[in-house]
Amino acid sequence: MTTITFKVDDEMKKEATELYKSMGLDLSSALRLFIKQSLVTRSIPFVIKADELTPVLDDVVKGVNMSEEFTDVKSLMESLDA
Numbered sequence: 243m244t245t246i247t248f249k250v251d252d253e254m255k256k257e258a259t260e261l262y263k264s265m266g267l268d269l270s271s272a273l274r275l276f277i278k279q280s281l282v283t284r285s286i287p288f289v290i291k292a293d294e295l296t297p298v299l300d301d302v303v304k305g306v307n308m309s310e311e312f313t314d315v316k317s318l319m320e321s322l323d324a
Contacts, residue, residue: 246273 250258255269262272279287301307312318 258272259269262269265272267275276287310321312321
């Protein structure tokens with residue numbers, strides 16, 4: 243058996259530990275399940291969805307729903323105050 247070390251912020255670890263505990267798992271067991279399922283399915287074992295930013299990026303690509311362009315800070319600030 244080997245040990246894998248990775249970094250995650252303290253709050254994320256705390257929340258994940260609590261979540262998995264409520265399911266009867268410790269953090270190590272949950273991570274082993276993730277890796278095992280990845281190997282079985284030969285994939286990430288859950289659907290990865292883009293966040294709410296995707297529609298905004300689509301608009302940028304299409305050039306729609308964009309704000310006007312500003313050439314200086316003064317005109318930007320005037321627009322924001324409008």
